[in-house]
Amino acid sequence: MNNDDIRRNMPLFPMGIVTKLTELTPRQIRYYEQHELIQPERTDGKQRLFSFRDVDRLLVIKSLMEKGLNIAGVKEMLEHSQNLSEVKREVEEARIEAMKQKPELTQQDLLKKVRQDLINIHQPGSTHLTLGELSRFFRH
Numbered sequence: 001m002n003n004d005d006i007r008r009n010m011p012l013f014p015m016g017i018v019t020k021l022t023e024l025t026p027r028q029i030r031y032y033e034q035h036e037l038i039q040p041e042r043t044d045g046k047q048r049l050f051s052f053r054d055v056d057r058l059l060v061i062k063s064l065m066e067k068g069l070n071i072a073g074v075k076e077m078l079e080h081s082q083n084l085s086e087v088k089r090e091v092e093e094a095r096i097e098a099m100k101q102k103p104e105l106t107q108q109d110l111l112k113k114v115r116q117d118l119i120n121i122h123q124p125g126s127t128h129l130t131l132g133e134l135s136r137f138f139r140h
Contacts, residue, residue, distance in 0.1 A: 011041035011049035018050045022058045029058065035071050037061055037078065 015026050022029075032038050033048075038057055040048040050058075057078070064074045 008052045011051050011054075013050045013055065015048050015050075018055060018058065021055055022062060024058060024062055032058065032061055035075070037071075037074065 013021070015029065018024075018029065019026055029038075029048075033040065038050075038054050038061075040050045040054055043049060060078070060081075061074055064077055069077065
């Protein structure tokens with residue numbers, strides 16, 4: 001978890017501030033908590049403290065509810081969104097790992113390949129590049 005994630009998940013805001021930021025009532029926020037759409041932290045005195053992520057999530061919930069979704073629909077949308085975020089994160093991690101293992105072609109490597117294709121143009125099974133296809137590699 002990077003520093004930005006740590007800051008965004010830090011419980012900072014009491015209910016009064018969150019109601020002003022989201023224009024939701026405390027009752028609505030407690031209702032969303034009962035349905036496990038959000039899980040604010042609690043102080044020793046049982047006061048709810050919300051993070052930036054909680055506030056963002058409440059704004060998403062509010063928007064979905066205003067569009068006519070019921071609680072079940074909102075839950076499904078949030079789960080789908082979370083699953084999609086996890087998949088995107090996994091894909092990005094895999095891409096970064098692949099780049100570490102196999103660096104991208106440099107411009108010199110690419111030019112070598114194009115030259116080799118031009119030399120082998122008349123050999124069976126070789127790539128037949130046209131002038132239009134080559135133009136993107138050269139400055140005009």
